[in-house]
Amino acid sequence: MIQQNLKFIKSEIPNNIKLVVVTKTHTNNEIMEVYKSGHKIMGENKPQELSGKHIVLPKDIEWHFIGHLQTNKVKFLAPFVSLIHAVDSLKLLKTINKEAVKNNRTINCLLQFHIATEETKFGLNKDEATAILESPDFLELKNIRISGIMGMATYTQNESQIREEFKNLKEIYSFLKQNFFPLDSNFKEISMGMTNDYKIAVEEGATILRIGSAIFS
Numbered sequence: 001m002i003q004q005n006l007k008f009i010k011s012e013i014p015n016n017i018k019l020v021v022v023t024k025t026h027t028n029n030e031i032m033e034v035y036k037s038g039h040k041i042m043g044e045n046k047p048q049e050l051s052g053k054h055i056v057l058p059k060d061i062e063w064h065f066i067g068h069l070q071t072n073k074v075k076f077l078a079p080f081v082s083l084i085h086a087v088d089s090l091k092l093l094k095t096i097n098k099e100a101v102k103n104n105r106t107i108n109c110l111l112q113f114h115i116a117t118e119e120t121k122f123g124l125n126k127d128e129a130t131a132i133l134e135s136p137d138f139l140e141l142k143n144i145r146i147s148g149i150m151g152m153a154t155y156t157q158n159e160s161q162i163r164e165e166f167k168n169l170k171e172i173y174s175f176l177k178q179n180f181f182p183l184d185s186n187f188k189e190i191s192m193g194m195t196n197d198y199k200i201a202v203e204e205g206a207t208i209l210r211i212g213s214a215i216f217s
């Protein structure tokens with residue numbers, strides 16, 4: 001079923017959109033089903049789980065970290081992570097930079113924005129992001145690369161609400177692009193859209209989708 005589900009999801013999304021298959025809570029055998037069908041971009045939301053899977057699974061998997069990240073866990077990911085989706089503080093950026101230096105690499109990060117009505121979801125607002133991007137401390141961080149932004153819509157069946165939240169994220173992206181990254185071609189990603197709302201995300205300009213349940217069910 002996994003391979004059929006994946007094929008179906010891929011048929012639904014344009015080729016230029018990156019699909020991160022969210023493998024959290026799934027076994028290595030299930031993940032290998034995805035891998036064997038030729039898909040090698042996976043995402044996890046727990047640092048130790050991700051690090052454990054990275055050790056035993058094929059090394060050409062591109063691993064994304066999609067969850068809330070505590071500074072003391074960055075070290076588990078720094079040697080290999082391809083993109084950290086949910087950065088929501090300068091403190092976390094500094095720690096990622098420090099661990100990236102230790103590993104002699106540059107780590108790609110997305111800034112997470114709070115676009116949902118649920119209080120429980122993490123993320124910055126526009127003013128907080130502006131403060132980070134204008135801070136002299138931020139400008140000294142040479143081993144991180146801000147590749148774009150990420151957000152999670154409210155979990156609801158109300159499509160127009162989800163659409164408004166994604167439009168808001170796209171608007172934040174355009175604001176940041178114009179004001180802070182006009183000449184930086186690395187700043188190009190909008191990570192939004194999960195099983196419940198990926199079709200709306202595609203319509204509203206997502207460049208990365210993070211999909212789990214629709215594939216592993």
Ligand SMILES: *Cc1c(COP(=O)(O)O)cnc(C)c1O
Binds near residue numbers: 022152196
């Ligand atoms: C679990 C998770 C997803 C995938 O959710 P599904 O509904 O299973 O597709 C995407 N993004 C984040 C941040 C997640 O934690």
